[in-house]
Amino acid sequence: MPLVTINLIENVFDKKQKQEMIAKVTDAMVGIEGEAMRGLTWVVINEVSEGEWGIGGKPLSSDDVHKIQASAA
Numbered sequence: 001m002p003l004v005t006i007n008l009i010e011n012v013f014d015k016k017q018k019q020e021m022i023a024k025v026t027d028a029m030v031g032i033e034g035e036a037m038r039g040l041t042w043v044v045i046n047e048v049s050e051g052e053w054g055i056g057g058k059p060l061s062s063d064d065v066h067k068i069q070a071s072a073a
Contacts, residue, residue: 001037001040001041001042002029002033002037002040002041002042003042003043003044004025004029004041004042004043004044005043005044005045005046006021006025006043006044006045006046007045007046007047007048007053008045008046008047008048009047009048009050009053009060009061009062009065010047010048010049010050010062011050011062012062012065012066018045021043021045022043022045025043026038026041026043029041050062
């Protein structure tokens with residue numbers, strides 16, 4: 001039974017978006033492993049506090065991530 005872990009910075013995604021992640025990741029796994037595994041596919045979302053996740057030596061906040069999202073839109 002697969003366990004997929006998604007790590008996120010807190011305050012970036014809302015509850016509905018996280019539920020969508022769980023559903024879509026489950027669907028992707030079932031597409032690979034077969035429908036019989038749907039009930040055995042676990043998806044866990046871990047949220048890391050703002051400032052405790054860094055890239056390139058710089059801690060990131062939810063505001064930083066929202067700016068990145070906006071620039072890609």
